[in-house]
Amino acid sequence: MQLANEVQKPHAQISTRPLSSATCLGCSRQSMCLAHQLEGEDLTAFDSIVKHSVKLNKGDYLYRSGDRFDTIYTVRSGSFKTFINDEEGREQILRFAIQGDIVALDAEFNKEHSTSVQALETSYVCSIPVNRYLELAASVPSLYTRLLTAMSSRIVEEEEHALLLGTKSAEQRLATLLLSLSQRNAARGFSGVELDLHMSRRDIGNYLSAAVETVSRLFTRLQELKIIDAHGKKVVITDMDALRKIAA
Amino acid sequence: MQLANEVQKPHAQISTRPLSSATCLGCSRQSMCLAHQLEGEDLTAFDSIVKHSVKLNKGDYLYRSGDRFDTIYTVRSGSFKTFINDEEGREQILRFAIQGDIVALDAEFNKEHSTSVQALETSYVCSIPVNRYLELAASVPSLYTRLLTAMSSRIVEEEEHALLLGTKSAEQRLATLLLSLSQRNAARGFSGVELDLHMSRRDIGNYLSAAVETVSRLFTRLQELKIIDAHGKKVVITDMDALRKIAA
DNA sequence: CGATCCATTGAAAGATGTCAAGCGTAGTGG
DNA sequence: CCACTACGCTTGACATCTTTCAATGGATCG
Numbered sequence: 001m002q003l004a005n006e007v008q009k010p011h012a013q014i015s016t017r018p019l020s021s022a023t024c025l026g027c028s029r030q031s032m033c034l035a036h037q038l039e040g041e042d043l044t045a046f047d048s049i050v051k052h053s054v055k056l057n058k059g060d061y062l063y064r065s066g067d068r069f070d071t072i073y074t075v076r077s078g079s080f081k082t083f084i085n086d087e088e089g090r091e092q093i094l095r096f097a098i099q100g101d102i103v104a105l106d107a108e109f110n111k112e113h114s115t116s117v118q119a120l121e122t123s124y125v126c127s128i129p130v131n132r133y134l135e136l137a138a139s140v141p142s143l144y145t146r147l148l149t150a151m152s153s154r155i156v157e158e159e160e161h162a163l164l165l166g167t168k169s170a171e172q173r174l175a176t177l178l179l180s181l182s183q184r185n186a187a188r189g190f191s192g193v194e195l196d197l198h199m200s201r202r203d204i205g206n207y208l209s210a211a212v213e214t215v216s217r218l219f220t221r222l223q224e225l226k227i228i229d230a231h232g233k234k235v236v237i238t239d240m241d242a243l244r245k246i247a248a
Numbered sequence: 249m250q251l252a253n254e255v256q257k258p259h260a261q262i263s264t265r266p267l268s269s270a271t272c273l274g275c276s277r278q279s280m281c282l283a284h285q286l287e288g289e290d291l292t293a294f295d296s297i298v299k300h301s302v303k304l305n306k307g308d309y310l311y312r313s314g315d316r317f318d319t320i321y322t323v324r325s326g327s328f329k330t331f332i333n334d335e336e337g338r339e340q341i342l343r344f345a346i347q348g349d350i351v352a353l354d355a356e357f358n359k360e361h362s363t364s365v366q367a368l369e370t371s372y373v374c375s376i377p378v379n380r381y382l383e384l385a386a387s388v389p390s391l392y393t394r395l396l397t398a399m400s401s402r403i404v405e406e407e408e409h410a411l412l413l414g415t416k417s418a419e420q421r422l423a424t425l426l427l428s429l430s431q432r433n434a435a436r437g438f439s440g441v442e443l444d445l446h447m448s449r450r451d452i453g454n455y456l457s458a459a460v461e462t463v464s465r466l467f468t469r470l471q472e473l474k475i476i477d478a479h480g481k482k483v484v485i486t487d488m489d490a491l492r493k494i495a496a
Numbered sequence: 497c498g499a500t501c502c503a504t505t506g507a508a509a510g511a512t513g514t515c516a517a518g519c520g521t522a523g524t525g526g
Numbered sequence: 527c528c529a530c531t532a533c534g535c536t537t538g539a540c541a542t543c544t545t546t547c548a549a550t551g552g553a554t555c556g
Contacts, residue, residue, distance in 0.1 A: 084411050087496045092414040094407050106403045109396070114404055134393070144385070144392045148357070151399040155354045156362055158406035159342050163332050165413040166340040166457040170544070201503060209414040211545055216504050232503085232553085248335045418512070449535060459513050464536050480521085480535085 022052035032100030033074045034128065034146055042140050049132040052076075054125050062103060062117040062125065069107035071127050075099050078123020079198045082106075083206075084115045093207040094161065096120075096181075096199060099188055102150050109134070120198040165209050173208040174218045175247035178228070182237060195235045222246075270300035280348030281322045282376065282394055290388050297380040300324075302373050310351060310365040310373065317355035319375050323347050326371020327446045330354075331454075332363045341455040342409065344368075344429075344447060347436055350398050357382070368446040413457050421456040422466045423495035426476070430485060443483045470494075 024035045024047040035046050053076060056062065062073055065085060075097055082095040082103065094115065097103050107113045109130050137143035164173055178195070186192030197204070205215040222228045227243050229236040237243055272283045272295040283294050301324060304310065310321055313333060323345055330343040330351065342363065345351050355361045357378050385391035412421055426443070434440030445452070453463040470476045475491050477484040485491055 084407050086411055086415055090415040092411045094410055106400065106407060108400045109393070115407065137392070138389060141386060145357070145382070148392075148395065148399065151396065151403065152354065152356045155399065155402050155406060158403060158410065159332050159354060159363065162342055162406065162409055162413060163334055163340045165410060166454075167334055167338040200501090206414075212503075213505080213546080214544060217544095220504075460535080461514080461537080462512060465512095468536075 023047055024050060029074065029076065029100040032102075033126075034072065034102060034133070034143070034150065036146055037142070038140075042142075045136060045140070046143070049129060049136060051127045054127050056119040056123050056125065058119055058121050060119045062119070063113055064116045065113055067113050069104060069109060069111055069113050070130050071104065072130055072133065073103040073117075073125040073127050075101045075103065076124040076126055079120045080117050080123065081120055081199060081203055081207075082115050082117045091206060092209075093203055095157065096203075096207065098184060102154075105147075105151050105154050120203075170208065170210045170214050171218055171221070172247055173210065174204070174215065174222070175243050177204065177208060178235070178237065179243060179247050182240075193237050193240070195237070197233045197235055271295055272298060272300075277322065277324065277348040280350075281374075282320065282350060282381070282391070282398065284394055285390070286388075290390075293384060293388070294391070297377060297384060299375045302375050304367040304371050304373065306367055306369050308367045310367070311361055312364040313361055315361050317352060317357060317359055317361050318378050319352065320378055320381065321351040321365075321373040321375050323349050323351065324372040324374055326373075327368045328365050328371065329368055329447060329451060329455075330363050330365045339454060340457075341451055343405065344455065346432060350402075353395075353399050353402050368451075418456065418458045418462050419466055419469070420495055421458065422452070422463065422470070423491050425452065425456060426483070426485065427491060427495050430488075441485050441488070443485070445481045445483055 024030060024033070024038075024043060027033070027035070030036060030038075035043060038046050054073075056078070062080060063069075063071075077099055079099075080097040080103060081093050082097060083091050083093040085091050097117070103117055103125070104113070106115050133143065133147075137147070164176055168176065181195055181197070182192045185195060199207075201215050201219075202212045205212045208215070210218075219228070219230050222243075223230055225239075225242065227237070227239045227246070229238050272278060272281070272286075272291060275281070275283070278284060278286075283291060286294050302321075304326070310328060311317075311319075325347055327347075328345040328351060329341050330345060331339050331341045333339050345365070351365055351373070352361070354363050381391065381395075385395070412424055416424065429443055429445070430440045433443060447455075449463050449467075450460045453460045456463070458466075467476070467478050470491075471478055473487075473490070475485070475487045475494070477486050
């Protein structure tokens with residue numbers, strides 16, 4: 001349990017610096033995005049309401065608790081943490097979002113966000129105005145079901161996080177997180193073995209509901225057991241089976 | 249952490265025994281239900297796809313992990329627990345659902361449920377076939393947004409549960425649960441002071457991620473502090489302010 | 497290059513879990 | 527209707543995991 005000690009930072013300067021291929025057509029992340037399975041003119045119409053390549057620097061907020069929910073984001077590159085604060089200012093990280101992940105579906109449209117989202121590194125997102133999305137959905141109903149599916153996934157993820165926090169020891173929790181990051185990396189065509197942990201040890205601890213010191217000790221222990229090879233943010237999983245065994 | 253030791257029970261016999269006013273028109277729970285703000289023929293159409301008053305006895309399952317998600321339920325009366333199991337069979341209760349609550353929105357349509365839902369007492373639900381709901385939504389778009397809203401609420405609830413598990417001491421967690429039950433009771437026109445806890449101490453412990461013994465000791469302590477007056481399932485909150493103070 | 501934050505490690509304290517036992521209540525069956 | 531059994535709840539004693547406190551070295555950033 002730690003108090004929020006982060007300095008209040010202003011919102012990111014929204015600089016729309018186009019990347020190469022800053023369009024949904026041919027985007028490699030389409031299958032994970034809200035544009036999933038869209039084709040032809042539906043995809044073109046969708047593409048036209050999307051603001052591609054919004055850049056955020058490390059520490060910038062995508063939005064903050066209290067902001068109005070009017071935009072859905074998908075991560076083009078980089079990573080984010082989503083967190084919620086309690087009455088006393090204590091912070092709980094709920095999710096680490098990486099490439100392809102959809103961010104913001106945790107508030108009612110036009111109501112206030114209860115969470116905040118902060119970039120863990122230089123990152124780019126696509127931004128989709130919710131009102132325009134819903135307008136478009138009126139003529140392309142699959143956009144409704146796509147949104148419903150995305151929200152179901154969020155609920156399941158959140159349930160699994162509760163399972164993680166509720167039933168596992170600290171060591172199991174860390175092992176589970178590493179496995180999850182590995183799998184998500186692999187699903188995106190990256191290495192499932194070499195991980196770049198862009199979040200701090202404190203963030204990891206917060207997500208797992210463990211003190212920084214505990215996390216540090218756990219890394220050391222996994223290292224001694226020759227299950228991982230960790231140097232700061234770089235972690236190599238050297239014994240995947242053993243890691244799985246610990247996680248379960 | 250406890251292993252699932254519940255006997256495998258068959259699904260509930262689905263007996264459609266009509267209650268008085270087994271219709272959405274004039275139903276006191278409409279504002280919480282998916283029928284929220286529906287009027288006129290839209291409401292009639294919605295009503296016609298709903299199977300009202302399905303009875304479940306204590307211990308009956310509404311659905312189990314692995315079942316196909318094809319039906320949404322709303323609780324008419326009684327209460328339920330929703331839980332998820334990990335690979336080792338450990339169980340984590342995610343939610344206690346009571347009158348007016350919408351149950352089942354934690355899977356993709358036509359995919360498998362990852363959770364199970366079990367009645368804590370004799371209960372009645374309304375059951376809504378998802379495919380017919382979506383058909384109807386094609387002509388009544390507000391049904392889409394109503395569903396989206398319901399799912400947003402679930403996500404926020406789940407996030408708050410993670411906050412609960414992640415940042416608070418066992419005593420704070422129990423106090424928070426009691427307050428939440430009190431508020432939900434009050435919001436439904438019942439007493440916010442006298443609570444009927446239909447779940448076992450073990451269930452409470454599981455939900456809060458604490459051992460039964462810990463929960464028992466916490467009840468005793470809150471009793472000694474003259475904050476609550478607990479006799480088994482009946483709990484009277486005698487000092488709401490003190491309870492709030494502990495929760496925060 | 498200083499200041500600050502992050503990560504690691506040790507030592508000690510504390511909260512919660514586990515084990516064990518007893519009690520009460522509820523349901524079952526004779 | 528009563529006795530018996532099973533299960534849920536409570537309480538005590540003890541074990542242990544994790545936190546907290548403290549100190550140090552290393553990395554990062556302006």
